[in-house]
Amino acid sequence: MVESIFLLLFAFVVNLPFGYWREGVGKFSLAWFVAVHAAVPLIMGFRLVFDIPFEWTLLPFAVLAYFAGQTIGARMRRRLLLSARG
Numbered sequence: 001m002v003e004s005i006f007l008l009l010f011a012f013v014v015n016l017p018f019g020y021w022r023e024g025v026g027k028f029s030l031a032w033f034v035a036v037h038a039a040v041p042l043i044m045g046f047r048l049v050f051d052i053p054f055e056w057t058l059l060p061f062a063v064l065a066y067f068a069g070q071t072i073g074a075r076m077r078r079r080l081l082l083s084a085r086g
Helices: 002-023 030-037 039-049 059-085
Strands: none
Touching: 002 030, 002 039, 002 059, 039 059
């Protein structure tokens, strides 16, 4: 249970910089594709290192943490750019 919570937190945190980066590149470009998908091997590696088994019940929460990290990272970039302009 505790490992699952750490997995969700890791999925969220690791996607913050990728969401930040994704916001600054062209949609559906190679950089965009990498920014969206680069966190997947990191999360899988986390699962393997800490021996967290796959659970169907955890999957929706992991996807939610993934997209929340991407979305908040993108919003952080937009907010930073807006505050820098004026």
